[in-house]
Each structure stands twice: as C-alpha cells, then as structure tokens.
Amino acid sequence: MDILVLGxxxxxxxxxxxxxxxxxxxxxxxxxxALDITDADAVARLLAERRFAAVINTAAYTAVDKAESEPVSxxxxxxxxxxxxxxxxxxxxxxxxxVSTDYVFDGTRxxxxxxDDPIAPRSVYGASKxxxxxxxxxxxxxxxxLRTAWVVSPHRGNFVKTMLRLAAERDRLTVxxxxxxxxxxxxxxxxxxxxxxxxxxxxxxxxxxxxHCVNAGTTTWHGFAQxxxxxxxxRGGREVPVAGIPTSAYPTPARRPANSELSTESLxxxxxxxxxxxxxxxxxxxxxxxxxxPTEASR
Numbered sequence: 001m002d003i004l005v006l007g008x009x010x011x012x013x014x015x016x017x018x019x020x021x022x023x024x025x026x027x028x029x030x031x032x033x034a035l036d037i038t039d040a041d042a043v044a045r046l047l048a049e050r051r052f053a054a055v056i057n058t059a060a061y062t063a064v065d066k067a068e069s070e071p072v073s074x075x076x077x078x079x080x081x082x083x084x085x086x087x088x089x090x091x092x093x094x095x096x097x098x099v100s101t102d103y104v105f106d107g108t109r110x111x112x113x114x115x116d117d118p119i120a121p122r123s124v125y126g127a128s129k130x131x132x133x134x135x136x137x138x139x140x141x142x143x144x145x146l147r148t149a150w151v152v153s154p155h156r157g158n159f160v161k162t163m164l165r166l167a168a169e170r171d172r173l174t175v176x177x178x179x180x181x182x183x184x185x186x187x188x189x190x191x192x193x194x195x196x197x198x199x200x201x202x203x204x205x206x207x208x209x210x211x212h213c214v215n216a217g218t219t220t221w222h223g224f225a226q227x228x229x230x231x232x233x234x235r236g237g238r239e240v241p242v243a244g245i246p247t248s249a250y251p252t253p254a255r256r257p258a259n260s261e262l263s264t265e266s267l268x269x270x271x272x273x274x275x276x277x278x279x280x281x282x283x284x285x286x287x288x289x290x291x292x293x294p295t296e297a298s299r
Contacts (some may be wrong), residue, residue, distance in 0.1 A: 003197060004052045005029040006037055006085070007059030011153040012099065015190035016056060022198070028052075037081040043088050053201035055089050056097045056193050057082060060129070064103070067125040068253040074124050079131030086139025095142040095200035097193055100210075102149035102181065104130040107257020112218075114263045115147070115210040123254035133210065144196050145210040146189070146267070149260045150224070153186035154288045159221070163228040164289065167240050173229070177222035177244030181260030182214035185281035189213055192273050199271060207270035212262035215278035220244070227282055235290040 001024055007013040008029030017029050028050075036042050037059055060078055061067060067074035082098060089096045103126030104119040121127040136143050152160040166173055192213045200206040219227070222244040233239045247256065267273050 001025045001053045001201060002050060003027050003201070004046075004055045006035075006055065006057045010058055010060075010062075011151055011155050011158060011186035012058040012190050012193070014155045015153060015187045016058065016193065018187075019190050019194050021194065025198070037085060038076050040084045040088070043084050047088050047092050047094065051092075052094055054095045054097060054197040055085060056197050057085055058099045058193075060099065061125070064123060064125045064256075065253040067128065068123065071124045071128070074128040075131060078125070078128035079135055082132035083135035083139055086136045086143065090140035090142070093142070095144070095197070095206070096136060096140045097144045097146065097197045097200065098132070098136045099189075099193070100133050100145050100147045101126065101129045102147060102257060102260040102262055104133065104147065105257055105260070107179075107259040109259065112261040112263035113212070113259075115212055115266055122257065125254060137210075141208065142200065142204075143208055144200060146193060146196065146213040147210065147262060148184050148189050148213050149262055150181045150183045150214070151186050151189065152183060152282075152285060154285055155186065159183075159224065160228050160282065160285055161289070163225050164232055164237070167229050167232060167238055171240055173225060173240060173242045174245045174249075175222040175225040175242060176247050176250055177220045178246050179256055179258055179260070180218055180220055181257075182216075182218055182262055183224050183278040183282065184214045185278075185285060187284070188215055188275060188281055192267070192271075192275070195273055196271055211267040211270065212264050213267055213273070213275065214262045214264060215275050215281045216264070217277045217279065218261045219278070227279065228286075231282060231286040232290065234293045235286060236294070237290065
C-alpha cells in the first residue's frame, strides 16, 4: 500500500515519515523540488503514474503574520493546492486527508468549538485555510479534514523551541495570557492522520467530513510557556519568571482567535482516536529535545 504525504518537510510531515506504519505500507513524501502541488499538471502526472491508497496533505503556508502582506502566496498554497489535490484524488477515487486550522474561527464563543460551528476567519491565513477546506469538500467526497491548533514538536521552528531558547538567553519572559487553546504534538497529530488515512484506504464507507484533532486540555500561551520552562528546569535548565501580558501589549499584523479550544468528540466517535493531555505530549517533546527528567538514582 502506497501513501502519499505532502508537506513532508514540516513538523507533521516529518512525524508522518517517522510513524510506525504497518508492514506493507510505503510512504512517499516528495519535496517541493520534486512536486509543486500548486501545479495541476504535475499533480495529475504523479497520481496517474502510481496508485496511491490515500493522500495526506500537511503542506501549508503557515507564516500567519506574513500572510497579511502576501495574500496571493497564502491562498495559492492553502486554497488552490487543496483544490487541485481534491480534483485529482477524486478522479482516481483516492481518499484525501487534509490538515486545517483553528484560525478558521473568530475565537469569540465560549467553550470548545465543534466541527460544525460557523467559521469566521479574522486573518488572511485563516481565510485561505477556510478556502482550502471548501475546495476539499467540493472536490472530493471521500475526504477527512482534521483541524488542529498550536502544533509543536522537536522539529522546525515552534513555540516550545522558541521558549527554550529565550529561557536560556533572557532573565524574564513575557507571554500573552488572554488567548486560550489546545497545544498539540505533531507526533500525536501524525498518528491520528495515519489512523484516518489507513481506515479510509481500507474501507470505502469510512467516515468522511470535518473533525478536530488536538491534544486534550486547554491553556493560554502564558500557561504553555510556564509549563515549557518548568519542564526545562526539571531537566536542568535555567529557571526564569514568565509574566503574562494581554494581546494588546503584543500587537501582530494578523488577528489571533482569543479562544481556539477545539472539541475532539466527533473524531473519537468516528475513528476511536483519544488524544492524550497536552502536558504528557509536552513531556515527550522535552524528553526528545533535552532528555528525560533525572531520577534520584541518576542525580
């Protein structure tokens, strides 16, 4: 069984390639030099040459603030490319698993957003990802869209790695404390994507539609930063205070949702996937980046 992974150089794509796939599954993850997914002819040729059991699209324009000044680039990768992928996968009866984002919501409602809640993106990035969702739904009936949020890992640039670097360089950190969300391990998200893709490849009647996939529990960026620093301290890192600040004290070109909490109930009901708490996921990442917390015997 051949699985095509797009966006293989990113956090989630890297974890998908490292995932313990069942025997007989081969993952193909062409880089951008080998495949431009905004080139309809190139995508058509690849899908005509090899029979893929499923396609997982993790590729995206994720520079949220830069997208405000580069809307064409954001829409090209986040909406045009999914439209091409949906059309070509549908042509070959291939299920498409697509990653989206919490930024399709405006973040104004209390509690966890459900997949069927109305979307209202507040940024170019969020609007382009919403456009990609629409393209996938319209282009391929055999699709699963997994919205996620606050993705972190030992790879590439992300919040955990930034906090570790700043904690080593500065004597005090200030982090926004009025934006709420669900930190998500790229490895845990990759595992969920693999489960969904394999089920859809094996079962023509597998559940389709839009789902949410984040680690369990919510926090603020400030609370997340405190947890990162505490985890680093437990592993021998510097202890520095982490102060909370309002969003208004840290203006950015793109508006962020104040509430990015996502409900994963429908994903669990459809695919039996239960996401572990974000604190456990963070510990796993810190173990990989720094090493495990020393035991008394090793001190």
